[in-house]
Amino acid sequence: MNTLQNIYHLFKKDVTIEWRQKSTIASMFVYVISTVFVIYLSFKGELDATVWMAIYWIILLFVVVNLTISAFTEEAGRQFYYIRSIASAVELIGAKMLYNAIYFVVLSGLTLAILALFFGFPVENGNRFLLVAGLGSIGLANMFTLLAAITARIKNVALIAVLGFPVVIPLILICIRLSGKAMDSFFAVGFVKEIMVLVLLNVIIIAMSMILFTYLWRD
Amino acid sequence: MIKGWWWKFTGVLLLLYTIVYGLVADVPQLNILEESIRNLFFHVPMWFAMMFMMMISLVYSIMYLANSRGESQVNEGLTKKIRLDIIASQWATVALLFGFLGLLTGSVWARTTWSAWWVFQEVKLNGAAAGILVYVAYFILRGAIEDEEQKARVAAVYNIFAFVMYMVLINVIPRIVDSSLHPGNGGNPGFSAYDLDSHLRLIFYPAVIGWILLAAWIVDLRIRVKKMEMKNFYK
Numbered sequence: 544m545n546t547l548q549n550i551y552h553l554f555k556k557d558v559t560i561e562w563r564q565k566s567t568i569a570s571m572f573v574y575v576i577s578t579v580f581v582i583y584l585s586f587k588g589e590l591d592a593t594v595w596m597a598i599y600w601i602i603l604l605f606v607v608v609n610l611t612i613s614a615f616t617e618e619a620g621r622q623f624y625y626i627r628s629i630a631s632a633v634e635l636i637g638a639k640m641l642y643n644a645i646y647f648v649v650l651s652g653l654t655l656a657i658l659a660l661f662f663g664f665p666v667e668n669g670n671r672f673l674l675v676a677g678l679g680s681i682g683l684a685n686m687f688t689l690l691a692a693i694t695a696r697i698k699n700v701a702l703i704a705v706l707g708f709p710v711v712i713p714l715i716l717i718c719i720r721l722s723g724k725a726m727d728s729f730f731a732v733g734f735v736k737e738i739m740v741l742v743l744l745n746v747i748i749i750a751m752s753m754i755l756f757t758y759l760w761r762d
Numbered sequence: 763m764i765k766g767w768w769w770k771f772t773g774v775l776l777l778l779y780t781i782v783y784g785l786v787a788d789v790p791q792l793n794i795l796e797e798s799i800r801n802l803f804f805h806v807p808m809w810f811a812m813m814f815m816m817m818i819s820l821v822y823s824i825m826y827l828a829n830s831r832g833e834s835q836v837n838e839g840l841t842k843k844i845r846l847d848i849i850a851s852q853w854a855t856v857a858l859l860f861g862f863l864g865l866l867t868g869s870v871w872a873r874t875t876w877s878a879w880w881v882f883q884e885v886k887l888n889g890a891a892a893g894i895l896v897y898v899a900y901f902i903l904r905g906a907i908e909d910e911e912q913k914a915r916v917a918a919v920y921n922i923f924a925f926v927m928y929m930v931l932i933n934v935i936p937r938i939v940d941s942s943l944h945p946g947n948g949g950n951p952g953f954s955a956y957d958l959d960s961h962l963r964l965i966f967y968p969a970v971i972g973w974i975l976l977a978a979w980i981v982d983l984r985i986r987v988k989k990m991e992m993k994n995f996y997k
Contacts, residue, residue, distance in 0.1 A: 689923065693916055697907050705902055709895035710924050712888075713931040720938065737938055744930060751926055755919045758827045 546637075549630050553638030561646075574609055575654050578602055583661045592665040596722050599658055599676075600715055603651050603683060604708075610650065611643055611687040612703050615695035632760040633753050636692065640685045640752065647684035651676055671725035671734060675741070679718035682745045686711060689752040692759055714748075717741050773975025780804075780969040787965060794875050801871045803965050807973040808864035809890075814974055815857035815981070820925045822850035823918040839993045847914035848992065850921065851904065852984045856977050858897040865890055876943055885939050889932040896924045910992075 561568060582598055590598060618626050618635065626635060655676060666672045687707055694703045717740060724734045784803040792799065825846050826832075832842035840848075868890070869879050881887060903920055907913035936942060 693903075693920060697903075697912065697916055699906050702903065702906055706899050706920065709892055709899050710927040712892045713927055713935055716931070716935055717938070733938075740934060740938065747926065747930070751923055755827075755923055758915065759919050761915070 546631070546634055549634040550637045550641065553630060553635060554642050557638065557642045571606070571610060571650060572653065575602070575606060575650060576657055578605065579654065579657045579661055588661070590662045592726055593723070595658070595662055595665055596719060596726060599654065600679075600719055600722070602654050602658070603680065604711065604715065606650055606654065607647055607680075607683045607687050608704050608707065610647055611684065611691040612694075612700050614639055614643060614688055614691040616700065619692070619695035619698070627760070627762075632757040635760070636688065636752055636756040639692075640688045640749065643684040643688045644681045648677055648680045651680040666722075666726050667728050668725045668731070672722055674738065675718060675721040675725055678738070678741050678745060679714065679721075682714050682718075682741070682748055683711065685745070685748045685752060686714065689748075689756060692756055696759055714744060717744065769975055770979050773972050773979060776968045776972030777976060780965060780972050784965050784969065787961070789962070798871055798874045799962075801867060802962060803969040805864065805867040805871055806966070807970045808860050808867060810970045811973045811977045812857050812860040812864060812893075815853045815860065815977055816925060816928075819850045819853035819857060820922060822846050822853065823921040826850060826914060826918045827922075838989065839996060840989060843914065844910065844992060845989070847918070848988045849985055850918065852981050852988060854897055854900060854921065855984065856981045858894065858901070859980075860973075860977060861890065861894050861897065865894065881943060883941070884944070885936045885942050886932075886944050889936065892931055893928055896928055900924060 579602065582602070586594075630638075687703065690703050690707045690710075691700070693706065694700045717737065721734065721737055721741060724730050724732075724737070780803050784800055789797070789799050826843060829843060829846060832846065835842040837845070868887070872881060873879050900917065900920055904913055904917050907916060
């Protein structure tokens with residue numbers, strides 16, 4: 544129970560800080576909007592369904608890097624000893640993953656809305672697509688939270704994309720495949736089975752992050 | 763590492779056997795494949811050896827993280843922790859080398875049988891390329907950190923995480939996608955279908971062991987060089 548309370552308090556701290564610095568929230572939103580706008584101009588306003596889906600996941604990849612890149616800079620820097628004295632490693636990574644996952648699900652929903660505004664929504668089974676987008680976003684946010692912890696520990700946050708893009712490939716591939724199945728009912732066979740793979744991958748990412756972060760967080 | 767010279771000798775002997783017998787032995791004459799079937803003794807063992815080395819590297823990374831008293835166990839001028847890290851990183855280096863060799867031999871084979879150096883829709887090729895990227899990222903990470911102890915710890919964490927993700931990529935995704943040009947995948951018959959009298963196996967299994975032993979020898983030398991470098995570094 545105490546662990547959950549600590550996670551909640553750390554989570555609340557992050558939300559409060561983010562809420563006070565509204566410029567960072569605004570910058571994330573503007574980042575999403577301007578990315579979609581650049582794509583709109585580059586593709587001259589037309590995307591076919593497969594490209595639409597690939598673009599969606601690639602935007603999410605860049606947004607998640609931008610979101611998580613500074614997740615641990617305070618904790619690994621000035622507050623390192625303070626945070627360590629009040630919370631365990633599992634509590635800290637739990638709170639960060641929760642925070643990033645919720646934030647990123649909101650951002651990916653926003654990306655989806657803006658993409659739909661500019662290019663339309665070429666999806667047959669909307670509920671299934673939203674399910675894939677939600678689970679995929681949670682997975683992306685959690686995976687990049689661990690990578691942000693690594694890069695913050697070595698004080699070289701710019702490495703996150705180099706470290707992250709090779710290991711994110713399996714997750715992205717499953718997500719693109721599943722959203723393709725949601726997009727066209729012709730390919731929908733095996734959707735339920737493969738969504739279980741995505742859920743399992745999420746569980747693996749969370750478990751691995753919790754275990755490995757404990758070792759990362761030692762002095 | 764294993765003491766003695768016998769395993770090095772065995773490795774050289776097996777590879778001599780592989781190269782000589784693999785090039786002169788009778789092989790099944792099949793359309794398209796034809797004589798290129800001999801690449802089975804060179805291309806496939808590269809991946810076997812790479813997977814084997816990645817697993818050893820993973821084991822040493824886990825041992826590094828699990829080891830809590832290694833700082834005080836000094837042997838040959840190096841702490842046990844540093845030695846575990848050297849071993850993990852050197853196995854990963856040679857795994858990367860064999861990954862490149864696997865890509866190279868595979869590319870040549872693909873040119874003769876699929877008439878393209880690289881096929882973009884092939885899951886196994888994408889998996890191989892991603893694996894190379896993962897290990898390149900691992901070495902970039904190591905290069906980016908100055909402090910030896912921190913380098914070892916962070917690299918071990920990344921190694922374990924990357925290995926698990928890589929396993930998902932090459933074991934789970936191909937089963938879902940199930941469309942591959944490789945034998946034994948996507949409805950293609952495996953090599954066992956051509957190898958009716960187990961003739962190919964007679965060369966293939968020694969080849970796998972031989973390449974792995976050669977890799978182990980390279981790693982052994984690299985570990986010794988690295989230990990000497992580190993000892994001078996700490997002097």
